[in-house]
Amino acid sequence: MKNYIKVDEWNIIEEGFDPHLNKISESIFSLGNGRMGQRANFEETYTGESLPGNYVAGVYYPDKTRVGWWKNGYPEYFAKVLNAANWIGIDVKIDDETLDLHTAKISDFRRVLNMREGYLQRSFTAELPSGKQVKVNTKRFCSIVDDEAGAICYRITPLNFSGNFTFTPFIDGDVKNQDANYDEKFWEEVTKEVNTDTAFLTMRTKKTAFEVCTGMQIAVYQNGQPVEVQSQTIQREKYVASQFTVATKQQEETVIFKFAANLSSENYPKEQLLQHCREVIQKISHKGFDQMLQEQAKAWIAKWEESDIAIEGDITAQQGIRFNIFQLNQTYTGEDARLNIGPKGFTGEKYGGTTYWDTEAYCVPFYLATADPQVTRNLLIYRYKHLQKAIENAEKLGFTNGAALYPMVTINGEECHNEWEITFEEIHRNAAIAFAIYNYVRYTGDAAYLNEYGLEVLLGIARFWAQRVNWSEAKQQYVMLGVTGPNEYENNVNNNWYTSTMALWCLEYTLEAIEKVKNNSPDKFAAIMQHTSFREQEEIAQWQHILQNMYLPVDEERGIFLQQDNYLDKENILVKDLKPADRPLNQKWSWDRILRSPFIKQADVLQGFYFLEDRFDLEIMRRNFNFYEPRTVHESSLSPCVHAILAAKLGDEERAYQFYLRTSRLDLDDYNNDTEDGCHITSMAGTWMSVVEGFGGMRVRKNQLHFNPFLPGKWQSFSFKVGFRGVLLNIKVSKVGVQLTNQSGKDISVVVYDKPYEIKAKAQVLAEHEFAA
């Protein structure tokens, strides 16, 4: 755990330069716009430790899988996001010395991520070995208005000398991935071009043959006036630059503007890539840095208008939650159904495959409430597009008849992960994908989605579950053997309650969806039936037989659901009995010891309650919560949010708040000592859930928003924004109660503490409530 980020409502601030924290800051101060993302690497040469990262959405490389002992069905390749050409680089030479923060003496270092307006600022004074001092001030952003572009404003002033600055703004395609399995480089050069003030480099990925054209244009100013410089062009393999020297007087500022763009062949025909890149570069440099930044600020302020959470009385919490919302909005904008949300977003390479179940289980609720329904819809369509691959994936594992198993980790629909206990057995991901369809339809009311896309996915998933269970003659029931639940500290268990319960839910929901589509859209239904060769009567009869005869493990004595068969054979010890030296278990204990211990990474019975809460009464939830929570080590960043929400539901406000705290500043405080690899983007959505669904008690039931908020004791108030069926609501929870402001032109009725409220367009309603002290 670190504690070096300065607290501020809207800004992330680092003061003073500590090279040991640099990789962490590179992650935290990352920028992104949904299409491209950039770690907070320096523009200048930096010879200290750094993880360079420029990522272009949708561009991946199928790296040859590294495996100790091969097992049948493992994927050959592990597709990973790529570190693309460096577009930010501006080498700076001061007379004969290179400006390098690793070798210079640095003072007044300050780095600020302005979340409200979406840009990164950095300033410092450097004293070079010669004693020359310069002051540097930079600003940069990835534009969410021109979403293929970024811009940099680089200001430098000699403090105690006059001399020559030589600048070399460059594009360098000779990059590698830190996590290359065999230290391979993934890019080869296609074309390059350098002119006096522009340069373009097109690189192609090996094997996948994606092309990315990176362009730049440079402008130089002194005393507010453009300077005509004598540029020298530099070209070498995978590298283009233009170099120029500027004479400067002491205290005279030189400003370099670097306008850059990354265009991908995912969006343009390859032969037009360069031309389009030229056009983008022309457009943005014509616009100029200031106007671009103004547009950026305006667009970000608008985003905040829809997604902000404001907390009064706890500035640390305020900063934490805004950071999470900011990163989520930087990662995914929902404009392109080919894209998805990687666990590290654009902030690092780790978990190189883009999509996990995190998207459906944790991110969907955030985007449903804070963005246009189209955004979530595109996340769902992403899976629809991968349905055929999911069917092929299931076939590799012996399934037939159109059964679909979505991959655990994927970027293109193919499985990337190769641990059998996860790849083959952590099949609950299928249920999360089905649940996201349900969740989307429940939230948006867009039942037509089922006709168009949803039902086909549901059919594939239902068929998978129907084949994945088997009849136990011993139990005279169906069982589900050999699975790994969300609690990954158990592998290859039988009858994981969560997985089996969600499988049944999938069958039920698919039956419901069949009825809906059949009634609403008989033609479409007939087409799907034919396309999927669905034997309606027979398959439905089988599903119903499973629904009526599925075994789910319970412990009658304690009145709890059992995480899996024989869970109660484990040693009866609790997390509080663990020595601090044993934590975190995943770093201290061998895998077998973790597996046979009773300790839970994230409690999957409780995850089941989160998804299906209306099926269980409070008493049974409480008993299970009280049994599982003391056994849960929360070593998944996805764990505490679900506990926070359940604790809130059970009225345990103090615990709800404690769980929330565990994730709210996970990356800002480098809680798990791993932020240098990148930020935990998907678990940030969980933190949002803790506030909105936990503290705010927000639910959608029967096409209506329900709220059941409490106010954490340390807060004076908190408010959050929710978009629901064309209405934008601001919900503010304070000591006087719950104030609901309808910011749109449409009336809405909601339920607060089980009482209905009608809120007219542009009106405000207060649901008075007295909170416990």
Add this chain to the structure above:
Amino acid sequence: MKNYIKVDEWNIIEEGFDPHLNKISESIFSLGNGRMGQRANFEETYTGESLPGNYVAGVYYPDKTRVGWWKNGYPEYFAKVLNAANWIGIDVKIDDETLDLHTAKISDFRRVLNMREGYLQRSFTAELPSGKQVKVNTKRFCSIVDDEAGAICYRITPLNFSGNFTFTPFIDGDVKNQDANYDEKFWEEVTKEVNTDTAFLTMRTKKTAFEVCTGMQIAVYQNGQPVEVQSQTIQREKYVASQFTVATKQQEETVIFKFAANLSSENYPKEQLLQHCREVIQKISHKGFDQMLQEQAKAWIAKWEESDIAIEGDITAQQGIRFNIFQLNQTYTGEDARLNIGPKGFTGEKYGGTTYWDTEAYCVPFYLATADPQVTRNLLIYRYKHLQKAIENAEKLGFTNGAALYPMVTINGEECHNEWEITFEEIHRNAAIAFAIYNYVRYTGDAAYLNEYGLEVLLGIARFWAQRVNWSEAKQQYVMLGVTGPNEYENNVNNNWYTSTMALWCLEYTLEAIEKVKNNSPDKFAAIMQHTSFREQEEIAQWQHILQNMYLPVDEERGIFLQQDNYLDKENILVKDLKPADRPLNQKWSWDRILRSPFIKQADVLQGFYFLEDRFDLEIMRRNFNFYEPRTVHESSLSPCVHAILAAKLGDEERAYQFYLRTSRLDLDDYNNDTEDGCHITSMAGTWMSVVEGFGGMRVRKNQLHFNPFLPGKWQSFSFKVGFRGVLLNIKVSKVGVQLTNQSGKDISVVVYDKPYEIKAKAQVLAEHEFAA
């Protein structure tokens, strides 16, 4: 399955050269002498497909482990046997053409492994692209008399021309392992030296710094007379050779003798290695090829005298069983307690770590019966020497107080394997190691072994089991969670009957051993107690509590032991229900499908009966056999032998014979399509067990040999040799009954079909018996 080996009682014969079979033959025709081993690679240049292999016992390299997803506790290194310098090479040039079996037209190719006398012979006629024809005839062997030496006799005759032969006998240290994880080369040169007729090359392994000095001496003959040749010496990095040209007339034979030695720094101080190698080379070249071969033949005939199995009426079976005995005797001679038996012996690199539980479970019975007790004793001491490392290994997994977990795969006592379900969970290996101690003492009567070495090992193992179980409050019994049994088609199961049963047996036997040592050798006992900090009362009380309260899964209804908890929840299908296209499962099914299927790789309940048969009555064995056998796919080469022995015990002679057939010619017929990687050395011991313990029904009970043979219907007779407490017995089972010949000078009493027989020194007894037709 291949069928190209010609059938012969004492020889393995290949006729005609098929390059596609070459790597298989390289395995089958391998030579070894316990200290070094050599695949049947050609002496001449061969540009076709080949797996070069020269292995020097005890010399290994800790190759960096390749792992997809690291887990805590995995070893950093995977120690593997090394391909050492090539000592057999003799490049042959005929005028300007290189003799290369890949480019020449080959006829009359014949390769013979003479098992009776222990040498390899090869002859062929080659027509070179120029049309020149030569006849070649080679013999070579790894001497079991001079066990660091090998010798080659290379005869070549020009058939249709006179010309110049240029020979380049060489030693080439620039070799690699096919299974190098990162394509590294493992050897670096130390010294080299070439003289006119000798050459020496000393190579050192990286990291481990083993040194091996390989030497050679060359002699050339024509017309039975030594030829003085003008040698030119060749040296380059890691390579020494001497080259000479001999003029030959048509039909005139030239003979090259190459005497070679591999001396390892395991046996000599490094600075004396070269000197000792010189001495060995001098000694053997002085002896000469013919005398060396005579001594070799004599020594091998003596080995056969102790270990042969003769089968009348089935020459295919005869060849198969002799091949197995031959390979076992080539692999391990028991002279050096630092060595052990790798699954591929000296015939290939696969499973590069030397020692598995195969040694204790399968090989010990063979060596006990066919070799001096010292041989098995050395196998046991090997583990004694690794006890401290086994304790450290257990500590890595969280065990304390001197608990020992022997590694699954090892060469130096450290774990080499890195699949968690095997490395951490296939812990039954510990029981096999304890059982081998029991087996050795039972067979040899050498109870003093317990004082000297055995008890300490048993204590470490017993302590491991005592910590590995945990108290289940639900069952009010001890359970053992998260294990993998010998049936590796189940992973991370709870209460594997075999593992738990063997664990209990280990506790019992350790208690027995404690009593024995305490009584026989109180001083030694006190020393061990102190050395191991054994808290006698407390630890024994705990073991007894476990013995009295351990849970073992059973199915009362069927009257069987359950392989593990919930086994009966699996689909109730049998091997006979499988489609041929699904076999072998491990090539056709994904791992999860195998795991949740009821199919068994090798039936571990039956393995338990094999070890502990006197504890179970025939009826319960039969019920279990009839339940498990139809579910067993025998996809471990170690599986059928145990089934053969049990089937024989249950009187099912036909099935016993069928199981025997599955392994008897596994490599000769390349049954599993993998002999090219090397032969299945350890499962060869299982085949021997099938005959001696299965068909011969041999057991040791209360210090006496018992026999209960049957005669497979297709055989006229079979006989086997057994050494027991100083007596060498030949047991011949034929239609008239069981003829026992005491070949030693000491009387013995044995039990045949439950009747006692006294066999005087050098005498013969016939136990008459009528076998079912």
